[in-house]
Amino acid sequence: LFQITAKAAVIFVTLQYNVTIPATEEQSAETISLYHYGIKDLATIFFYMLVAIIIHAIIQEYVLDKINRKMHFSKTKHSKFNESGQLSAFYLFSCVWGTSILVSENYISDPTSLWRDYPHTLIPFQMKFFYILQLAYWFHAFPELYFQKTKKEDIFRQIVYIGLYLFHIAGAYLLNLTHLGLVLLVLHYFVEFLFHISRLFYFSDEKYQKGFSLWAVLFVLGRLLTLILSVLTFGFGLARAEDQQLNFSTGNFNILAVRYSKIGTV
Template sequence: MAFRRRTKSYPLFSQEFVIHNHADIGFCLVLCVLIGLMFEVTAKTAFLFILPQYNVSVPTADSETVHYHYGPKDLVTILFYIFITIILHAVVQEYILDKISKRLHLSKVKHSKFNESGQLVVFHLSSVIWCFYVVVTEGYLTNPRSLWEDYPHVYLPWPGPPSLLHTSPRFLPLSLGNSTFMDCFSGLQEEIPRQLQYICLYLVHIAGAYLLNLSRLGLILLLLQYSTEFLFHMARLFYFADENNEKLFNAWAAVFGVTRLFILTLAVLAIGFGLARMENQAFDPEKGNFNTLFCRLCMLLLVCAAQAWLMWRFIHSQLRHWREYWNEQSAKRRVPPAPRLPARLIKRESGYHENGVVKAENGTSPRTKKLKSP
């Protein structure tokens, strides 16, 4: 990873150079943006990378509240947060994961999975804390009707846009920069399709919730999903540390099914029933209103298909795990026990032993004495 002295150099702008120095490249770009804030000429351009640009001041009884909206300039902000996350990924890899993996002595495949789970544990933990803070402060848990009331939710308070806008780019480099890039370089191409499937699945759902102004519902669903993923990757880290430790996998299996049920229930409740009863059901992209029958059916179909696909993969992996376990147990039963060597028959001399000397029944030695010649 970055921030490490290397004895081997790679050609400039080659694939190996970018893979091994992507954190240093990102750090240089972030440093250029921060330096741009110091000068008046470049400060306006530098602020495009740091803060959301589409803000609206709403007057209140005490003061003004600033709300935000999305737009094309947010792509620049997303790019900046991608570089920030790449740097954080390199710091976690360098100072935490590499030191732990050296003590475990893992194989090449397990080492790649250990790094992936270690990075995603940090990401999911921070995302769970962030989403939970927004959900509690905005009162979405105490008032579930706020998930569909006053739709479209065009303007959001400050914690809202970063929670959805910045989780999507944060997930992308953590998976691509840590797993896909390094797996491509180390020859683990079989891991790349699986990682890309989950990356695309996350990005489609997050972008759909953000662009269709369903950010409140998206926050709740992300909180449930990230909590489950955090538990799974924690279980995998404990398994790499001790292969006999599988209790967290059992807890994750139970939580996984319950999470799928909660996500489907919330999606049907908010989209199928809540938005269907709203008066304003006209398609108006300028005002951010996508509350039509066709849009609702597409959203429900997407959520249900994703949850069904995840559940099918979960059941398939569990059945394969149980099949391998029972095959291993049956193979142990079929192995015949090691044959015992037959005891050798020892021909004992008549009499008994006394102090290591064979005695005859009458107490004399059974051995005949040689007569000396006169």
């Protein structure tokens, strides 16, 4: 019985679709473990969605609720404070983790890695785990609308907000654009973190406005850099690739329609 349940639990807890590649002579390790995606990822995402709900509740009860009781916020400020508190924690965690992956994989020092050797069907453990947790977090935001007793007039706006994140993250993951997706996510999350942390300081002291001024500047610069990287990747790097045929078996989605649609969504 335990063996049967253990096998089932592995699908939910651990990353699936491991591929072992023999190391080259230049590498000290004997083998390299890389991952691709598949239908079993849904089970892993579901499990970590439940974990995200638990962590959300812990942060809410042991951190945010205690601060709320001390500050005596109004209902409106109470809701916004909770939102910014949860998101700033998530954005900070994602930025630090994402940046460490960018550095370890040399994506920052070598921008051509964003499109070189596309499709990026095989990715390292940290990269896949990052995307799994990103999807799990944003899926957990749907039941949180009920748990947090979101106002009816705000539900549609929140669903669209969550849906856009899922659309872009899942798009990068499924279209094998994980390198570019990671860079853009870290960039976007850093700007969003600054906004929400500034809003937290503003709620504690309404005279605090400097953070918003800095955020406004970085927001424009961030959007500009996002556009530049997207155009370089889709309009320059992938546009010059030799293989521009749609091929589901190899995970190649480098066709004109996909490139233009991705630039448009950015």
